[in-house]
Amino acid sequence: MPEYVVEARGLVKRFRETVAVNGVDLFVERGRVYGALGPNGSGKSTTVRMLLGLARPNEGEVKLFGRSIADNGPELFRRVGAVVETPAFVPYLSGRDNLRLLEKYTPGAGERGIEIALDRVHLLHAAHRRFKNYSLGMKQRLGIAAAILHDPELIVLDEPTNGLDPQGTREVRALIPELAAEGRTIVLCSHLLYEVEQVCDAVAIFQRGEIVAQGDTKTLIGTRSTLHLRAADVEGIAAALAESRWKANVRRDGDELVIDDAGHDGAEVNRFLAAEGHFVAELRQVVPTLEDFFFKVTDAEREV
Amino acid sequence: MSFSTEAAHFRxxxxxxxxxxxxxxxxxxxxxxxCALVLLFYFILFMQIRDGPSHRRNGLSEWLALRNAMSTLNVVPYGFALERFFATLVCVIFAGTMMGNEYDWRTVGxxxxxxxxxxxxxxAKVVMDVAFVIVVATIGFLVAVACSLWWSNLYDLSYGTWDWARLWDIVSSLARTVFVIIPFVFMALAFATTWRSAGQAVGASLGAYFIESIFTGLLNRAQDSWLSHIPDGLININGDAIMRANGIFSGEGGGGPFIFGPGGAPLWRAALVLAAWIGxxxxxxxxxxxxxxxxx
Structure with a gap:
């Protein structure tokens, strides 16, 4: 039986007539980097707000570390670090003083902990500057520093690379697996497919307030790659392949031929076609990505 | 959670x-x-007194009454009456922005x-609001005392006696003034929480503070109607009743701005009404x- 750090069952959140979240079930195992993926307005941020007690669900229940937040919320939230939407801090205080303020609310880290957190997000050089003078990227870094300041077991990051330059984005993406390697569970909300695929080992895809797919990232994406062929004589090649062992997997995609689940058979396909007197102009293996999977499930939902 | 943990977290x-x-x-x-407002107020009255009495009927008695009201002898009722007005403005802004900004900046989440x-x-915010009201009223009163000392020295007026009874009078008057200011401060806090905004909270609370007096004046004109009883349940008229306990000016010619004459709601009822608003x-x-x- 897996140990769930986050268990959300049947979450529903309505804002007057609008149903922002509709029956979401979310399960995050300990030690995982869990991605909540979806377009803007798909309900992932509202779900995160319910997980953190910032919004109360109209229906459903949230458990953190196996206990309901309805009864033990504040006690459980002390074990959570979060950045929800754009990081929010007191504008007239410096970055360091903002962390001091949070440390006063939930003591434990001390001055040394503050310096370590700032160093970890490469913000020591600007720690004395007022928050209102920070760039968006610096605000994001401070948000992450605040989230890890009190050494939480669960970290919730909502669009943590938003506004970061490429270098900063890379650093944050590198930091997430580091935090996970320390035994923490991470929930990462993002609309960046590549980001989620890169750092998350499990994913939930949100669409119009519902989770339309959820599970292990690799399992969802699949390991079976496809082979794409371009040639002048597409029809002839299609006819030849119809007599081959790949016949069940061949399909036409525009001016290309695609052979599903044959990514590793490139050389063999080429040899077969050459022997049949057909020569391809281009032969390439396409490995499935989260993007493919995402659009597959969200397009299917849209059609429904 | 144990009481000691709860207390530690609140601390x-x-x-x-x-x-x-x-x-x-x-x-x-x-x-x-x-502080600047209190100083400015004393300065404006100084300019007015310096020009001498007006030639109107009762001009001299009014001039003398105002001059005496601002002496150190009368600093408790007069200084705290000033405090009640200016400190309310300042503390409403403090309370409204203190809570509203947390929403505006999203730091509450x-x-x-x-x-x-x-x-x-x-x-914690409620405690800080009350503490701020006490600090503002105390500092403002000290400024008023300083002005009144200068004033008494200038016109050779009485300083009064400084003994334990007077100190107690100051402390109890301070407490009454704070009690009168707090309903509007908590009103600002409530509005800031309701609308999740500092600007709206400050605007609405100050609006209520000023409009209530106009509203009360209009309703009092409806003498025999039930409408005339509405002000009995409002904040300012009951605040006036509490402030009268700080001392009233009964001399001939009135006492100038902010000095109360006799009359008004009974003290116990005023205290109950204000406590109800605060609660x-x-x-x-x-x-x-x-x-x-x-x-x-």
């Missing part, structure tokens, strides 16, 4: 709130503005999502903050 929330207030420039600006109990967060705002603000979403 942490208080410490954090005090840190914010201490590091906030607005705190010092409001204190400076308050950051704090509560870290496990700070909502009522700890709010109660109502506190219940409203805690109920809303506990039960509503932090952010929509």
């Amino acid at each position: 942490d929330a208080l410490s954090a709130e005090f840190y914010k207030v201490r590091r906030r420039r607005m705190t010092y600006i409001l204190l400076a503005v308050h 950051v704090v509560t999502s870290r496990g700070v109990r909502r009522w700890h967060f709010l109660a 109502g705002f506190v219940v409203l603000v805690f109920w809303q903050f506990q039960h509503r979403d932090i952010q929509e």
Whole structure:
């Protein structure tokens, strides 16, 4: 039986007539980097707000570390670090003083902990500057520093690379697996497919307030790659392949031929076609990505 | 959770709130503005007195009454009457922005999502608001005392005697003044929580403060109607009754601006009405903050 750090069952959140979240079930195992993926307005941020007690669900229940937040919320939230939407801090205080303020609310880290957190997000050089003078990227870094300041077991990051330059984005993406390697569970909300695929080992895809797919990232994406062929004589090649062992997997995609689940058979396909007197102009293996999977499930939902 | 843990967490929330207030420039600006207003008021009256009595009927007695009202002898009723007006303005802005800015900056969510109990967060603000009212009223009163000393020296007026009875009079008058200011401060806190905005809270509370007096004046004209009883339940008229306990000016010719004559609502009823308003705002603000979403 897996140990769930986050268990959300049947979450529903309505804002007057609008149903922002509709029956979401979310399960995050300990030690995982869990991605909540979806377009803007798909309900992932509202779900995160319910997980953190910032919004109360109209229906459903949230458990953190196996206990309901309805009864033990504040006690459980002390074990959570979060950045929800754009990081929010007191504008007239410096970055360091903002962390001091949070440390006063939930003591434990001390001055040394503050310096370590700032160093970890490469913000020591600007720690004395007022928050209102920070760039968006610096605000994001401070948000992450605040989230890890009190050494939480669960970290919730909502669009943590938003506004970061490429270098900063890379650093944050590198930091997430580091935090996970320390035994923490991470929930990462993002609309960046590549980001989620890169750092998350499990994913939930949100669409119009519902989770339309959820599970292990690799399992969802699949390991079976496809082979794409371009040639002048597409029809002839299609006819030849119809007599081959790949016949069940061949399909036409525009001016290309695609052979599903044959990514590793490139050389063999080429040899077969050459022997049949057909020569391809281009032969390439396409490995499935989260993007493919995402659009597959969200397009299917849209059609429904 | 044990009582000691709960108390420790509340102490942490208080410490954090005090840190914010201490590091906030607005705190010092409001204190400076308050002192400047008191100084300015004494200065304007000084200019008025310096010009001598007017040639109107009772001009001389009014001039003498105003001059005497501003002496150190009368600093307790007069200074605190000034305080009641200016400190209310300053403290309403302080309370409204203190809570409203947390919503405007979205910092309230950051704090509560870290496990700070909502009522700890709010109660710390309530404590800081009351403390700020006391500090503002005390500092403003000290400025008024300084002005009155200068005034008494200038016109060779009585300083009064400084003994324990007078000190007690000052402390009890301070307490009464704070009690009269607090309903509007908690009103600002309640509005800031309701509308999740500093600007709306300050605007509406100050609006209520000024409009209530106009409203009361209009309703009092409806002498025999039930409408004339409505002001009995409002804040300002009962605040006036409490402030009368700080001392009234009964000399001929009135006492100039902010000095109360005799009459008004009984003290016990005024205290009850103001306590009801304070309690109502506190219940409203805690109920809303506990039960509503932090952010929509």
